[in-house]
Amino acid sequence: MRKEGPMIVTVLSSLVVVFSQYFFLGQQWDLMTPLNNWFQLSYAIALALGFVNLSAIHWKYIQRKREGWFYSIVLLLCMYGYLILGMIEKHTGVHFSWIYDNMYVPLGSAIFSLVAFFITSAAYRAFRVRTKEATILLVLALFVMLGRAPIGDAIWSGWSSFVNTWVMGTLNMAGMRAILIGAYVGAFATALRIMLGLERAHIGGTGTQ
Amino acid sequence: MMWFLAQEEAKPVLGIFSEGSIVDFAVVLLLGIFIWILVSRARSGKKIPDIKKIAGLEAVDEAVGRATEMGRPVSFIPGINSIDEPQTLAALGIISHVARQCARYDTRFLALTCDPLPYAVIEEITRQAYLEEGRPDAFNPDDVRFLSAEQFAFTGACIDVFERERPAANMMIGSFYAESLILAETGSFQGMIQIGGTANTHQLPFFVAACDYALIGEEIYAASAYLSKEPVMNGTVVGQDWLKLIIWLVIVAGTIVATVAPGNAFLAGLLSK
Numbered sequence: 042m043r044k045e046g047p048m049i050v051t052v053l054s055s056l057v058v059v060f061s062q063y064f065f066l067g068q069q070w071d072l073m074t075p076l077n078n079w080f081q082l083s084y085a086i087a088l089a090l091g092f093v094n095l096s097a098i099h100w101k102y103i104q105r106k107r108e109g110w111f112y113s114i115v116l117l118l119c120m121y122g123y124l125i126l127g128m129i130e131k132h133t134g135v136h137f138s139w140i141y142d143n144m145y146v147p148l149g150s151a152i153f154s155l156v157a158f159f160i161t162s163a164a165y166r167a168f169r170v171r172t173k174e175a176t177i178l179l180v181l182a183l184f185v186m187l188g189r190a191p192i193g194d195a196i197w198s199g200w201s202s203f204v205n206t207w208v209m210g211t212l213n214m215a216g217m218r219a220i221l222i223g224a225y226v227g228a229f230a231t232a233l234r235i236m237l238g239l240e241r242a243h244i245g246g247t248g249t250q
Numbered sequence: 251m252m253w254f255l256a257q258e259e260a261k262p263v264l265g266i267f268s269e270g271s272i273v274d275f276a277v278v279l280l281l282g283i284f285i286w287i288l289v290s291r292a293r294s295g296k297k298i299p300d301i302k303k304i305a306g307l308e309a310v311d312e313a314v315g316r317a318t319e320m321g322r323p324v325s326f327i328p329g330i331n332s333i334d335e336p337q338t339l340a341a342l343g344i345i346s347h348v349a350r351q352c353a354r355y356d357t358r359f360l361a362l363t364c365d366p367l368p369y370a371v372i373e374e375i376t377r378q379a380y381l382e383e384g385r386p387d388a389f390n391p392d393d394v395r396f397l398s399a400e401q402f403a404f405t406g407a408c409i410d411v412f413e414r415e416r417p418a419a420n421m422m423i424g425s426f427y428a429e430s431l432i433l434a435e436t437g438s439f440q441g442m443i444q445i446g447g448t449a450n451t452h453q454l455p456f457f458v459a460a461c462d463y464a465l466i467g468e469e470i471y472a473a474s475a476y477l478s479k480e481p482v483m484n485g486t487v488v489g490q491d492w493l494k495l496i497i498w499l500v501i502v503a504g505t506i507v508a509t510v511a512p513g514n515a516f517l518a519g520l521l522s523k
Binding site: 059062063064065066067068069080083084087088089090091092094095097098101108109145148149150152153155156159160162163164166167217220221222223224226227228229230231232233234235237239240242243244 | 260261262263266267268271274275277278281282285289332333334336337339340342343345346363366367369370371374375391392394395396397399400401402403405406414428431432434435438449451454455456458459460466467468470471472474475482483486487489490493494497
């Protein structure tokens with residue numbers, strides 16, 4: 042029953058989603074709302090599990106005085122401090138929002154800004170002319186870069202239009218849509234495999250029946 | 251009162267379907283029929299068509315092997331979305347395989363999650379994998395980690411794990427966004443063997459550039475079937491290909507109609523039903 046119970050819940054939930062999505066009565070009965078509420082409830086319970094996991098791991102780091110254990114103290118203080126502040130002030134509280142907007146957001150932006158540097162190093166590796174494919178990639182990348190910068194249009198007035206309409210709108214779009222169609226069909230097939238009980242990884246199985 | 255008058259009462263299409271969902275339902279039904287045919291054939295021992303070799307998936311065992319030889323962990327990131335994302339579900343099947351391989355070869359397996367629901371599920375999958383390989387004592391719950399539910403806090407925490415634990419192999423398969431390149435490049439700088447895979451088309455070039463192997467789009471959905479090497483599961487992938495063939499025929503028909511009779515809206519109208 043340890044495996045059958047979750048499997049029954051999976052199949053029933055899937056049938057409710059299919060019924061609500063495609064059938065008129067399903068939409069009228071609005072079965073998705075309670076299902077979404079249960080999902081949110083599961084999320085909250087799982088979040089508590091994650092909270093415990095994070096606390097346990099960092100508590101061990103502190104106890105064992107592992108390299109960088111000081112940062113674990115900072116993490117636990119921030120995590121529990123912010124939790125308590127949130128419980129007192131609610132999520133709309135002035136201090137709660139201030140900390141998020143003025144501490145988390147700039148820190149997040151700082152990590153995001155690393156993308157610019159990493160793009161350069163990744164592009165260097167990708168565009169090294171070693172194979173026929175890399176050469177084509179390099180030539181097209183040069184075309185796109187010139188089309189996206191003012192210097193392209195200064196060389197030839199139709200450059201940006203050529204890049205935007207043909208390279209990006211035809212070549213790139215065709216490839217992207219082909220990948221997307223395949224991915225959507227794959228997602229459908231994965232959903233069906235789970236509904237039919239052929240794939241059981243999500244319930245702690247070995248992935249297949 | 252005016253608002254109520256302006257509302258048109260919703261009516262079922264063909265008596266039972268909601269508006270605009272007939273073709274969608276037909277596609278799901280068709281895929282279901284294809285899968286049922288192929289699964290039945292596989293179960294009765296009949297031959298089903300082979301699926302092509304996928305280099306990224308062939309490399310999964312190689313990556314675990316390399317980590318084993320080096321005595322360093324294997325890390326796995328199943329994207330940053332929750333369990334309701336199909337890509338995350340696809341990643342779970344791969345995690346199951348990788349965790350089993352790690353349990354078999356006594357290699358440490360690190361799963362790094364950004365969402366609490368996959369975290370809870372992955373812990374159970376990993377525990378089960380170690381149990382099935384007869385090594386429940388080797389499973390360390392601290393190696394399945396919930397790092398943060400915030401995208402860039404999670405990214406920073408993953409970089410920290412890469413720096414401290416120094417995995418020899420890193421697999422990033424699932425739904426990734428702006429963090430994909432930061433993680434892949436950090437792994438690349440550390441000399442890890444990396445397998446990246448996503449169906450998020452804007453992140454694919456980053457994985458192709460920074461990882462040793464990249465799983466493109468639908469390949470991640472075929473992964474659990476491919477790795478299982480079971481005819482029944484392979485049959486579901488072939489069913490997927492049959493549906494793609496039908497979609498291809500519709501695209502060709504649409505192209506011909508749009509070229510020969512540009513004003514004809516019959517096919518577009520039919521598909522919007």
